[in-house]
Amino acid sequence: MLLTLPACDRDGGDGPWPGAAGGARGDLFERASLADGSRLLVTTEGGVRIVGTDDESVRVDEATPARWDLDAATPTLDLLCDQGDKRTEDNCGGMRLVHVPAGITLTVRARNAGIEVDGVHGELTLSTVNGDVTVHDSGTEGASQHLVTRNGSVRASGLAADGVSAETVNGDVDLLCTTAPAALDGVTRNGSVRVTLPAGAPPYKTDASTVNGRTVVDVPAPTAGSADHPRRLTLRTVNGDTEVHRG
Template structure:
């Protein structure tokens, strides 16, 4: 039940395939479930806007409200239907997503982006932070964009994406593709580190699958796993 636009929120129905935006000044843990509802813990302050095409769940940081304490740099837990298209915009903590089988767009500034057993092979997955690492296991995607400035990018893919871009400045970029991955047109570049590619190489005219890994200070690696 939620109390209307902008009001205190506990739960709301949301169909698979719907678009959900979560905003927070801290971080958030998001877990996909077989339920058709978005839920937060009763002790967590949250506000819901269910009137737009993209539903919005805001986790405000109001220092004077005890219910918002975990929102201020913490990691409150949100359960969502597993098939939603999920966007998370965080700021001063990490984003942790597991078992969400839709398209993902996850961004924070100071914190890690961690993804487990999520995504879908038909969608683009965007995973971005500035000061932190991007780590994913069991990631399904058609296209992947993973980026940080200060931290590692470490991706273990459950499917073979058409394109994958992994970028860091101060950290290593490592990608593991399925053992049956097709040949890739691969572009790896590092200034202070090693470059290792153990995936099949595509013919020069074949650009159907592209892998781009770039860093300045760190290794750039692509493997089959």
Template sequence: MDLRTRPYGWRPAAVLALLPLLAACGGGHDEDGPARGAAMRIPSSDGTELVIRTDNGVRLRPADDDRVGVDERVRTDWSHRDGTWVLDLSCPGHDGGSAWADRPDGGRDGGSAGGACPRMPEVTVPAGTAVTVSARNAGIDAAGVSGALDLTTVNGDVTVDRSGARDAVVRLATRNGSVRAGGLLAARLHARTVNGDVVLGCGTAPSGVGAATTNGSVRVTVPHDAPAYRVTATTDNGGPTVSVPTTGAEAGREMTLSTVNGDVTAAAE
């Protein structure tokens, strides 16, 4: 176990349109698909990945079936190649992000389905689908989503609840915001930010954990019966605290936690 302080100088309810589209095999762009609130049935085989791209944020929720559902106020553009399905989200009839509603909860900003877009539209994801999200000017919120997760934004929080998979890699990243997760399932877990806290509550014991920030604290908790870890916990201006088992840790079972300004904690609860 490496515990050290580095010396100074280190530097509401969304309306979902469920219009079943049976996608053709192969790759390409689905130019004839519906422009708003399109739903897509995607294969459930191993290796299938859903990639969501947006200039704002997104809320991920579990789907009731094998279709990806999208808030009908949002314009959708689908494309796919092999096992990767790409969903681009934009605001219909407007350039840039000026028409996105400002409500942080992603709720409706008045009017009908043709009204202002929510800043965090809801996308429902079939069980077992690996999801990659690239967002920019708002947060990412995932709850009850089962599958590998790779969630990245720039200006916003990444919040995850009861999501992931025991055999999956989970990556959570932002730049100006915090990363917070509870009931997280992962075989390997990576989380990072620059300005914000990283707080990870694991529902299982990942074989590897990496968590880092610059201005904020890092806290990782694993179940009380988790096996031993090789822990490296470092901070410049703060204190490291490790209460997970460390004796007899197997090779490859590691936690690497770091910050510059803040505390670092690795705990079993």
């Protein structure tokens, strides 16, 4: 059973963490159960690395103060950050490690640091400001993946998806897909957009543009009069290259 504890004061004392859920350490969140297919929201004012595992537990290491809210519309793990509280200030700029069930639908909202996701095989919605979004061996063929930052790059290797939306302003978008998504949008302003599709990827209707850079499209276009609904690629930048290849 998860125990919700009262809010602590802000004097950096030894009292319980605000809204923490009890685990093996009593007044610190350590572990909770969440079945594959469930939704999870992770919020942080710093950075986070999330790794998918084969069990049904959401867990953090003992150095990570966190709040667990199972009563929210979506179960939420908040990595606590308060620059005025010495117990939580290390969360504000660090890259905390969180383990989650591999099959969940995952949303992460971060700020002023990066997001890294490895081995999570559900739908991903990852957003940060002033940091990179990095994905390894994640996603699933039938899902939409949303990867967004503002000042940083979006990089994915081993990404499975039916739809991909990858966006930044100052940084690169670099995507290596293991499946052939029905639609993919890669957008930046100051940086390059590079997409690699599987070697046997079908034809795509491709719209790739740049102002100061080069464009390379190395995938076939649909044939005239094709009855199939064309798959679509949209790659846009201002200062950088746009490229799409089959790997």
